[in-house]
Amino acid sequence: MKPKFDPALPIYTQIMEWFKRLILSGKLSPGEKVPPVRELALQLGVNPNTLQRAMSELEREGLLYTERTAGRFVTEDSALIASLREELIRQVVGGFLEEVRALGYEPAEAERLIKKYGGETE
């Protein structure tokens, strides 16, 4: 579960992206407790301040919240999670279609291509 970061980009944004996906994909459940900053920093091999920054940003975006004594938790706002998940898949599909188009296929052919090759992954 250790992601590989691109050191040419700010690391905190990549941690945010990684963590966001854990929440949106349901690998972290709504209301689940998040491990302490130092523990996560250790696991990822990154600076604890960098990790803290990523967590604070995710709090600002409403995906995490802190309870003073108990620690940090994933939001229980499942409507927020659902809408962000929808937004993410929209971007993923958009990116895919862009590549399809770049290779000279019509977007309308995408469905046929998915049916033909979709079984090959996983």
Add this chain to the structure above:
Amino acid sequence: MSEVLLEIKNVTKRYGKQVALQNVSFDVAPGRIVGLLGPNGSGKTTLIKIINNLLADYEGEVYLCGHAPGVETKKLVSYLPDKMALPTWLAVTEALNLYANFFADFDRARAENLLHSLKVPPGKKIGELSKGMQEKLMLTLTMARRAKLYVLDEPIAGVDPAARDLIISTIIDNFADGSSLLISTHIISDVEAVFDDVIFLKEGAVDLQGEAEALRSQHGKSIDQLFREVYRC
């Protein structure tokens, strides 16, 4: 009280005619991990020796929590030298005794845990340990102190790449809350994610300094790539 843990102001150091450090200035704030980067001979060890009161004859000012380097600051700084500084006939447990006697902030239980997790055999003499094991022992002794500032001179140079992750996580896991780390290294790629701030020393002068994340977004490059550019021959 002060927001600065370590203050380096216009420090210049000459060895005869040769200039080892040239007007070097930077601050280290509490809770930061600072990378002091540069190839061999760029002045990293000279600066670290000044911070640790091992070189006195310099121009400029150095303050640790407001004190110039001296007897008082030895209590604040935990220092990992670039060479084995203990006698080789000493056994590992004796080295722990020595540190426990010498430093009031030495946490023996922590040191023993660390030795165990780094698999350093406690019964052996230092001279019987491999170079990598000796470095792990020195790192243990350094990180088991509850210091204000940890100064690590090339902590990963002598260990194989596979052990670097372990060394790095040991460092992250063990520095005291609110304390800072100054880590010198010429190997960047494995450790750059650990730095808050970086200082590039080139021929004794500061060539580039800043927050690691800010430098990444400003240049669209990793610290390692920037390092290679600054030191390209």
